[in-house]
Amino acid sequence: MRFIKILPLLLALCVLLSACAGSTGGESSNPSQGSSSSQSESQEGESSQGISESVESSQSSSDSSPAESQSESTEPGGETSTGQSTTESQSTSSSVSSSGGSSSSGGSISSGSPSSSSSSSGSTSSSKPSSSSSSSKSPSSGSSSSSSSQSKDTESHITGTIRNDTVWKDTEGNEIWAQGGCIIREGDTFHWFGPKLIGGGDHSFNAINHYTSKDLSTWKKESPALTPDMPNSPFSKGTWVGRQWVLYNKPTKKYVMITECGGGGRPGVRNRYAFFTSSSLYGPWELDNIVERLPDSTGTLYSMGDLGAFQDDDGNAYIMYTSDKISTNRTQFIAKLDPANFTRVLSPQEGGIMAEFSDASREAAAIAKRGNTYYYFVSECRGWSSTQTHYRTSTKMSGPWSEEKDLATNPSTIDSFNTQHDFILPIVGTKTTTYIYCGDRWSNMTGVGIGKNAWFPLTFDSKGVPTLLGHKTWTINITTGEWSGDEIKPIVNLAKNPGFEDDGTTTQTPKHWNTSGDAQADHVDADDKKAGQFKLSHWASTDYKVDTYQTITGLENGKYTLRAWVKSGGGQNVCYVYVKDYGGQMLTRQIPSDYWNQIEIRDIEVTNGKCTIGIYSDAPATKWMNIDDILFYKQ
Secondary structure (H helix, E strand, O other), rough: OOOHHHHHHHHHHHHHEEEHHHHOOOOOHHHOOHHHHHHHOOOOOOOOOOHHHHHHHHHOOOOOOOHHHEEEEEEEOOOEEEOOOOOOOOOOOEEEEEEOEOOOOOOOOOOOOOOOOHHHOOOOOOOOOOOOOOOOOOOOOOOOHHHHOOOOOOOOOOOOEEEEEOEEEEEOEEEEOOOOOEEEEEEEEEEEEEEEEEEEOOEEEEEEEEEEEEOOOOOEEOOOOEEEOOOOOOOOOOOOOOEEEEEEEEEOOOOEEEEEOOOOOOOOOOOOEEEEEOOOOOOOOEEEEEEEOEEEEOOEEEOOOEEEEOOOOOOEEEEEEOOOOOOOOEEEEEEEEOOOOOOEEOHHHHHHHEEEEEEOOEEHHHHHHOOEEEEEEEEEOOOOOOOOOEEEEOOOOOOOOOEEOOOOOEEOOOOOOOOEEEEEEEEEOOOOOEEEEEEEHHHHHHOOOOOOOOEEEEEEOOOEEEEEEEEEEEEEEEOOOOEEOOOOOOOOOOOOOOOOOOOOEEEEOOOOEEEOOHHHEEEEEOOOOOOOEEEEEEEOOOOOEEEEEEEOOOOOEEEEEEEEEEEOOOOOOOEEEEEEEOOOOOOEOOOOOOOOOOEEEEEEOOOOOOOEEEEEEOOOOOEEEEEEEEEEEEO
């Protein structure tokens, strides 16, 4: 009887010993998976796809904070959603990093335009695009070891590398066409809309292209938003179409695309603005209406030039339009769109006109918001050529707006690194906000420079003064908002006595410069200088021909640039800045008859170690030219 009573105890002990031995064997389990039902047993040395998927699912589930493996973004309707991103971590050896900004422009929807090319083309490199979905399961079924070892404190990163001075291509290896376009961000996806021109110098309309990207570096071409042969397209191939802007209207739950297009041969109509709507960024887009002229504050209608648009973080939207009031492109307006639909510009009586500027001819306007400050950026009107960028600031859309200022660049340029300003794209990250200057490069029309787009970091000092940084290669972390870039090399001026200050007094022929021809027409004097105390003038009371020059020797072979600030009263037979004796033909730039302008001769290919730079005038009596602050440097 005692043996019978003890027998169950012995059997229980055997079961317990067997269980202990099994726990030290080849089978494993992961408690972080949350449910044993989702696991499948595996033998020692083997991995289980089911376990891998379950581990990754638990890491990206709702118990992870946005800073751990997710990034929050605001949907067009203003509601917050969280999307999972699975990408490679950022890795750069760049020497410059960002200090960031304080706030974004309009949440996750940002009007504007920037992109670098696809990694497949060799013009950009980036991490893999994120695989975003509402589910937490990773699309990759790879090895479970990397997933299970990932710490909850490790943040997934989406990074892209911008490579300027290259031809950007999409994921199929085709060149990206989207000059004069915009970017709108929805969730974790950037949508880039821009025109495809005929090409070969022909700016006629071919399509409004649509590209998508997770990292601003790898761009997939979607179906075109509009083409001339679509039933809902009012444009023919012979029409000019450009400067698309896409906004989201919450009351109608529709996207609104506004684009400028040619006047269609109608008297007094230079450009028209067409409004399209769609329930999806992927289309189809339906024409709503076309505006042919817009008013000033009195209600007087004028023909229009370039179009810009901006959506504020309160949901309101505005357009910026160049007007022919006073003269072509001379006046710019900011006007509010009807909040009910964004397809109508409010009249002056409805409070639609927010601001008016008429200081100079400007175009390509765009607005960005940083903190409580609005920045209104514009370019000069120089046809297809690149231009300097200018800006104003205000704490309210209705103003008052500051006086226009030049956007500083580092290193110094006269044309925003050979671009025309297009838009500013804020990247709102978990750590900071970076603002990207997105510029068009119309090399297909001018033949100057490489590529059709160039994007650069835009930084702000403690007083909010912006500076454009000319990094040729730089990386943006979409998740954190941080960026890093290659080294910016300082410009070394190789011209001697470039500002005509070395003599310290008025003189006939300045130090380090030579004069040939009518030497009496050569003057260093102190009136109407651009900077410093002195400048050089060509002037005489009789007809004259004079050449002021210097030869720079000991140069490394390579490409150089010559810049100079010039001013002229006009009327000369010939008046230009030149370079010669560098191993190629003489290159010249005419000196315009206007206020102080900076002119440039770039890509001077020195092959013999020297270069002569100079200023030549052939002019009637009393005609004059001024020049100051000459810069000659290796690119």
